[in-house]
Amino acid sequence: MGRARGRSQKGEDTRLLLYQTAVQLFAERGYEQTTMRDIAAEAGVSVGLLYRYFPNKSAVVLALYDALSADYAERMVTLAPGAWATRAMAALETSLEVLGPHRAALAALSAELVSTSGHGLFAEPTAFSRARVQRAFADAVAGADDAPDGELCAALGRQLYVAHLAVILWWLLDKSPAQRATSRLLGLLRLAAGGLGPMLLLLPGARAAVMQIDEVVTDALL
Amino acid sequence: MGRARGRSQKGEDTRLLLYQTAVQLFAERGYEQTTMRDIAAEAGVSVGLLYRYFPNKSAVVLALYDALSADYAERMVTLAPGAWATRAMAALETSLEVLGPHRAALAALSAELVSTSGHGLFAEPTAFSRARVQRAFADAVAGADDAPDGELCAALGRQLYVAHLAVILWWLLDKSPAQRATSRLLGLLRLAAGGLGPMLLLLPGARAAVMQIDEVVTDALL
DNA sequence: CTATAAAAATGAACATGTTCATCTCATTGA
DNA sequence: TCAATGAGATGAACATGTTCATTTTTATAG
Numbered sequence: 001m002g003r004a005r006g007r008s009q010k011g012e013d014t015r016l017l018l019y020q021t022a023v024q025l026f027a028e029r030g031y032e033q034t035t036m037r038d039i040a041a042e043a044g045v046s047v048g049l050l051y052r053y054f055p056n057k058s059a060v061v062l063a064l065y066d067a068l069s070a071d072y073a074e075r076m077v078t079l080a081p082g083a084w085a086t087r088a089m090a091a092l093e094t095s096l097e098v099l100g101p102h103r104a105a106l107a108a109l110s111a112e113l114v115s116t117s118g119h120g121l122f123a124e125p126t127a128f129s130r131a132r133v134q135r136a137f138a139d140a141v142a143g144a145d146d147a148p149d150g151e152l153c154a155a156l157g158r159q160l161y162v163a164h165l166a167v168i169l170w171w172l173l174d175k176s177p178a179q180r181a182t183s184r185l186l187g188l189l190r191l192a193a194g195g196l197g198p199m200l201l202l203l204p205g206a207r208a209a210v211m212q213i214d215e216v217v218t219d220a221l222l
Numbered sequence: 223m224g225r226a227r228g229r230s231q232k233g234e235d236t237r238l239l240l241y242q243t244a245v246q247l248f249a250e251r252g253y254e255q256t257t258m259r260d261i262a263a264e265a266g267v268s269v270g271l272l273y274r275y276f277p278n279k280s281a282v283v284l285a286l287y288d289a290l291s292a293d294y295a296e297r298m299v300t301l302a303p304g305a306w307a308t309r310a311m312a313a314l315e316t317s318l319e320v321l322g323p324h325r326a327a328l329a330a331l332s333a334e335l336v337s338t339s340g341h342g343l344f345a346e347p348t349a350f351s352r353a354r355v356q357r358a359f360a361d362a363v364a365g366a367d368d369a370p371d372g373e374l375c376a377a378l379g380r381q382l383y384v385a386h387l388a389v390i391l392w393w394l395l396d397k398s399p400a401q402r403a404t405s406r407l408l409g410l411l412r413l414a415a416g417g418l419g420p421m422l423l424l425l426p427g428a429r430a431a432v433m434q435i436d437e438v439v440t441d442a443l444l
Numbered sequence: 445c446t447a448t449a450a451a452a453a454t455g456a457a458c459a460t461g462t463t464c465a466t467c468t469c470a471t472t473g474a
Numbered sequence: 475t476c477a478a479t480g481a482g483a484t485g486a487a488c489a490t491g492t493t494c495a496t497t498t499t500t501a502t503a504g
Contacts, residue, residue, distance in 0.1 A: 181442035220403035
């Protein structure tokens with residue numbers, strides 16, 4: 001009997017069931033109001049099993065982030081050509097579009113962004129999705145009409161990645177109705193990107209400045 | 223028998239004992255590794271009593287932040303005269319000097335800065351110390367030789383306050399040895415404050431830009 | 445001095461994230 | 475067919491933040 005599928009798929013089915021149940025509950029009641037026991041019960045499964053597939057509670061929300069970052073990377077391959085500043089802004093806006101529908105479920109992400117202990121967005125298990133998003137930003141700059149040379153490209157990509165994390169944090173903390181403050185912030189940034197962006201790298205000392213900032217960024221976070 | 227002190231001081235004594243014990247343990251083992259039971263036991267007291275004086279664990283670290291912010295405000299009254307950008311930088315650096323010796327104990331502050339739920343640095347119980355620090359930044363700008371008019375002053379003060387929170391967050395997350403990345407960051411900022419600062423507000427549209435940003439900041443956070 | 449009410453203090457119990465010894469069952473090799 | 479094996483699954487137990495009914499202490503009124 002059995003085993004119609006490629007290889008023991010039972011486990012993957014269970015993981016998916018647990019994942020979907022969890023995401024649904026997070027969306028309905030929020031992260032903190034959702035108990036690991038709730039998730040297990042709703043899925044008709046024991047708590048222990050939940051921990052077989054997700055090492056801890058934050059891993060569940062990080063799995064959601066991972067799925068969304070894959071979605072994001074997919075969207076980014078069709079990024080319209082243009083100046084690097086414009087493409088970077090588009091990359092930023094796309095990231096919020098992708099995360100947008102799951103803001104309630106992602107509320108815990110701000111804690112993960114900032115977690116100093118083992119797990120968190122800067123820990124090992126999330127290295128893959130982090131690298132994926134980082135690459136998307138690097139490509140946004142590298143694929144621009146006015147792309148600077150490789151070294152500068154890489155540094156700019158890293159800084160844009162960090163800026164994108166900052167914007168996401170801002171968006172998560174934004175208390176204004178429908179996060180309109182974040183929309184306005186993006187409007188201001190779009191203006192700046194259109195106005196200052198094109199000439200920014202032509203300023204004397206711009207390269208030195210970018211490289212200095214890059215050192216600070218990589219030293220502190222990466 | 224009795225009551226040698228002004229009024230029932232027993233409670234305050236106990237609170238102080240608990241506070242000092244907690245801060246010491248946080249410094250020794252870090253916030254997460256210190257249990258409420260640890261604190262109570264070390265102080266020779268029951269858990270329940272600890273909760274009589276601190277509504278929750280984060281309140282203890284927020285009490286430390288409150289004490290440090292009082293210290294900070296005290297130091298800020300002797301801020302040297304000069305340009306607003308220079309004074310703002312000094313304010314920023316002073317804040318890190320004050321927090322510096324307690325970085326280990328304050329590790330949990332990053333979570334508080336970002337907490338969306340009831341407690342946290344943006345919640346009611348911390349309103350007082352938050353206002354105190356905000357005022358320090360406002361005064362740093364308002365007391366400058368080249369202080370702009372009141373409206374602009376207030377807006378700049380608020381933005382500097384938010385920037386200061388961002389720098390603290392960065393410093394808490396900084397993984398580089400002895401947080402040298404943060405030192406470098408401050409160096410770059412100092413350079414920028416010295417170079418661009420004085421002429422920044424003279425640029426056309428500078429006022430409009432600051433006021434726009436102010437709207438975003440107050441709408442999102444305050 | 446005693447009764448009493450308010451403040452201080454206690455410790456058991458609860459909620460929830462997490463771990464672990466144990467059990468069940470499907471697949472596989474003989 | 476059947477024993478063996480390992481993945482899948484279980485639920486009790488643990489750790490820690492938090493609450494609360496209760497007891498003890500202290501200060502004061504009578």
